[in-house]
Amino acid sequence: MTFVYKGYGGSYLRVNLTTRQINKFPLANEWVENFLGGNGIGTKILWDEVPEIASPLGPDNKLIIATGPLCGSPMPNSGRVEFIAKSPLTGIYGDANAGGQFGPELKSAGYDVIIFEGQSDEPVYLDIHDDDVALRSAEELWGLGTFEAEARLQAIHKDSRLKTALIGPAGENLVRFAGIQVSYRRSAARCGLGAVMGSKKLKGVAVRGTKGIAFSCPQELEELSLEMHKKLRQNEFFAGIHQFGTSGLVALMQPIGRFPTQNFRLGHFEGFEAISGEVLREEHLVKDIACFNCPLGCDKMYSVISGEFAGCRISSVEYETLNALGARVCNRNLPALLKANEICDDLGLDTISAGNTIAFAMELADFGIWNANELNGLDLSWGNYHSILQLLHDMAYRQGFLGDLLADGAARAAKWLGRNADRYAMHVKGQDIPAQDGRAQQSMGLAHVTSSRGADHLKAFPTIDETGYPSEAVRRYGDQYLPELVDPLATKYKAMLVKDGEDFGAVVDSSGNCKSGGTFVMAEIYWQEQADAIAAATGMLMTSRNLRCIGERIYNLQRCYNAIHGITSADDVLPWRFTQAPSPSGNARGSVCRLDLMLPDYYAARGWNPEDGLPTQATLQRLGLDQAWKYMQQIINSGKAKIIRSQLGWAEPYTKKMVEQE
Amino acid sequence: MITVTVKLFNLLAIYAGIKTQSFDLAEGITIKQLLERMVHEYPAPFKDMIYHHEKINPHLRIFLNEHLLNESELDAALSDGDKLMLFPAIAGG
Numbered sequence: 001m002t003f004v005y006k007g008y009g010g011s012y013l014r015v016n017l018t019t020r021q022i023n024k025f026p027l028a029n030e031w032v033e034n035f036l037g038g039n040g041i042g043t044k045i046l047w048d049e050v051p052e053i054a055s056p057l058g059p060d061n062k063l064i065i066a067t068g069p070l071c072g073s074p075m076p077n078s079g080r081v082e083f084i085a086k087s088p089l090t091g092i093y094g095d096a097n098a099g100g101q102f103g104p105e106l107k108s109a110g111y112d113v114i115i116f117e118g119q120s121d122e123p124v125y126l127d128i129h130d131d132d133v134a135l136r137s138a139e140e141l142w143g144l145g146t147f148e149a150e151a152r153l154q155a156i157h158k159d160s161r162l163k164t165a166l167i168g169p170a171g172e173n174l175v176r177f178a179g180i181q182v183s184y185r186r187s188a189a190r191c192g193l194g195a196v197m198g199s200k201k202l203k204g205v206a207v208r209g210t211k212g213i214a215f216s217c218p219q220e221l222e223e224l225s226l227e228m229h230k231k232l233r234q235n236e237f238f239a240g241i242h243q244f245g246t247s248g249l250v251a252l253m254q255p256i257g258r259f260p261t262q263n264f265r266l267g268h269f270e271g272f273e274a275i276s277g278e279v280l281r282e283e284h285l286v287k288d289i290a291c292f293n294c295p296l297g298c299d300k301m302y303s304v305i306s307g308e309f310a311g312c313r314i315s316s317v318e319y320e321t322l323n324a325l326g327a328r329v330c331n332r333n334l335p336a337l338l339k340a341n342e343i344c345d346d347l348g349l350d351t352i353s354a355g356n357t358i359a360f361a362m363e364l365a366d367f368g369i370w371n372a373n374e375l376n377g378l379d380l381s382w383g384n385y386h387s388i389l390q391l392l393h394d395m396a397y398r399q400g401f402l403g404d405l406l407a408d409g410a411a412r413a414a415k416w417l418g419r420n421a422d423r424y425a426m427h428v429k430g431q432d433i434p435a436q437d438g439r440a441q442q443s444m445g446l447a448h449v450t451s452s453r454g455a456d457h458l459k460a461f462p463t464i465d466e467t468g469y470p471s472e473a474v475r476r477y478g479d480q481y482l483p484e485l486v487d488p489l490a491t492k493y494k495a496m497l498v499k500d501g502e503d504f505g506a507v508v509d510s511s512g513n514c515k516s517g518g519t520f521v522m523a524e525i526y527w528q529e530q531a532d533a534i535a536a537a538t539g540m541l542m543t544s545r546n547l548r549c550i551g552e553r554i555y556n557l558q559r560c561y562n563a564i565h566g567i568t569s570a571d572d573v574l575p576w577r578f579t580q581a582p583s584p585s586g587n588a589r590g591s592v593c594r595l596d597l598m599l600p601d602y603y604a605a606r607g608w609n610p611e612d613g614l615p616t617q618a619t620l621q622r623l624g625l626d627q628a629w630k631y632m633q634q635i636i637n638s639g640k641a642k643i644i645r646s647q648l649g650w651a652e653p654y655t656k657k658m659v660e661q662e
Numbered sequence: 663m664i665t666v667t668v669k670l671f672n673l674l675a676i677y678a679g680i681k682t683q684s685f686d687l688a689e690g691i692t693i694k695q696l697l698e699r700m701v702h703e704y705p706a707p708f709k710d711m712i713y714h715h716e717k718i719n720p721h722l723r724i725f726l727n728e729h730l731l732n733e734s735e736l737d738a739a740l741s742d743g744d745k746l747m748l749f750p751a752i753a754g755g
Contacts, residue, residue, distance in 0.1 A: 236721045236751040237721075237751045237752065237753065239673055239750075240672045240673050240750050240751060240752045241752065241754070243672070243673060243676070244672060244752075246754055246755040248671075248672050248752050249752060249753075249754060249755045251671045251672070251747075251749070252671070252723070252749050252752055254728075254747075255725035255728040255729075255730065255747050256730065257728070268728075276671075277672070278671065278672070278675060278681070318755070319754070319755035320755060435755065436755075457755070463753040463754055464753075466753050467723045467730060467749075467753070468730070468732075469720075469721065469751075469753065470720065471720050471721070488730075516754060520754075521753050521754045585728075586725075586728040587725070587728060587729055587730045589728075
């Protein structure tokens with residue numbers, strides 16, 4: 001079948017690592033018509049090809065790398081690439097997304113998707129130079145950090161423009177929150193997909209693409225893109241985000257009470273100024289940098305020039321990392337925090353899960369739950385940054401009892417340990433909770449439990465109610481939902497906000513543009529603009545209505561995938577701290593996250609069964625997913641789903657009433 | 663006389679050239695009046711962050727003792743020891 005649309009590379013690679021066979025196929029028209037690209041196509045392939053019984057670290061799991069129709073286009077912030085697989089951290093649907101330049105380069109070589117299947121018996125990397133595609137030995141790269149491995153590959157190929165997606169030692173050692181590092185120094189961090197690569201002995205992908213991308217209506221796309229670039233630069237949020245990136249949020253989150261501190265005991269961090277975006281820029285900025293075709297340039301290169309951590313050089317120091325390796329573990333030492341970020345990126349660890357897992361370990365130490373001989377001499381007092389750095393290293397290499405245990409993540413470590421450790425593992429569906437306290441922003445609490453990849457802010461990415469921007473809300477939803485929609489502590493209309501964000505987010509992640517610039521935080525690009533851009537790029541008949549349907553279809557299929565792993569409404573829960581212990585911080589003081597009020601609205605808005613929280617037959621039929629409904633029912637009714645659920649491996653989130661101990 | 667501490671963040675601190683300032687104020691002064699005074703004390707670009715079409719910029723975020731204020735609360739009188747935090751338009755993460 002000929003692929004008929006423009007704006008795509010037009011073909012995909014299927015790479016069998018067991019047999020070393022590489023096959024090239026035209027992209028399927030029905031894939032892009034129903035699932036668009038990136039996240040959507042990855043979800044479709046995962047559903048079709050990775051069965052519920054497949055082990056995340058076994059040969060039957062597949063790693064899918066996918067770009068979308070706007071990746072590499074003139075549209076602003078169009079450098080995103082998706083990685084999709086069954087997650088070794090959660091055991092359910094998993095994905096991770098990164099910016100940088102890898103995605104556009106892959107597309108320019110002519111490929112939208114790579115499917116890796118099977119397992120190699122020795123380390124390899126996939127070498128792509130336009131039509132020349134080969135698996136090559138990665139013996140000399142195995143064991144290297146991602147920084148050196150990238151440089152070595154560029155040297156081997158004598159090409160400094162080579163773009164890579166690589167794992168470090170953490171992925172090789174099957175750390176369940178190992179990420180994938182993408183050129184230049186961007187992380188597809190979440191869900192432990194680096195460990196999927198490690199299990200396949202796949203060190204990475206090196207790509208050079210020189211073909212370029214042909215668009216259906218290049219002039220129309222160019223005009224639309226220019227208008228979007230202009231609007232972004234005029235947007236009220238542009239200057240502040242350009243100056244500080246996401247690190248500028250550290251200070252703002254203090255009075256809101258949304259800055260997880262001491263493993264979420266608090267929502268504010270005394271002395272936060274020491275790790276704020278303002279200090280980061282003043283004391284450590286080398287230069288502003290940007291991902292592919294991004295006018296915003298929220299990325300920065302930083303360095304440490306003196307003191308114990310002199311020589312540290314690191315980019316993409318995000319709000320999430322400043323929290324996870326800062327406040328969450330009570331670390332006020334910014335150079336040490338930058339060093340921790342550098343270690344994570346080089347060894348290939350997700351900074352969010354790494355920080356959350358260390359915070360879990362520190363809280364256990366605080367309550368005397370560890371036996372002294374288990375700590376290998378480490379002092380796990382809050383804020384001990386030498387121990388933090390040592391633990392990152394130990395986890396990446398699975399060294400010692402503690403490193404090996406924590407390399408499985410807080411939720412699994414809690415299960416292995418027992419001793420009531422589950423009370424201190426802050427996770428949803430095995431996924432570490434990122435830096436949004438749902439007590440301070442109700443919509444974020446809901447977003448964490450409804451996210452298809454476990455706790456996550458980026459699936460729904462509700463931002464208009466962080467501090468409440470009525471003008472932004474009116475632009476998207478009119479004034480009918482004000483004032484509740486923008487009140488961070490209100491629960492009314494938050495189900496609608498989260499559902500819309502998830503559907504639109506699925507489309508953005510399937511298109512190849514970015515959630516941080518223009519699609520969510522700066523609300524210039526929404527359904528209509530995205531549909532117009534896709535139509536101009538591809539020649540597809542695309543309306544905002546079609547696009548909404550695609551977003552909903554993708555998100556529902558992810559829920560179905562989780563359902564065949566036994567996930568139900570019983571798993572849409574937050575740990576006790578968020579629903580039982582009133583926030584002690586700032587604007588959120590006294591507040592708890594009211595999932596009980598929001599979830600029924602959410603299931604209703606989705607057309608999901610209010611009892612089990614699963615998509616109904618009518619909903620899936622409306623989305624053209626009849627076969628998915630049948631298969632889901634078959635697996636659930638056979639009892640298989642329950643068995644798989646019981647083997648996911650993580651401790652259940654502790655949800656009973658608890659009182660904070662001093 | 664009362665003393666009020668103001669903390670400025672992000673672009674506001676850059677344009678004002680200062681991160682924290684204490685103000686000795688007459689009793690009864692409101693938040694809006696203090697903003698007006700700051701606009702006169704700090705360099706010109708600061709004003710554009712505070713006002714939009716002669717009204718308080720709707721993207722400005724003001725916290726009084728960690729309580730997020732809406733526009734109707736800006737006419738409230740300040741008290742001795744109050745702490746204000748001011749942010750320009752930022753969101754995300």
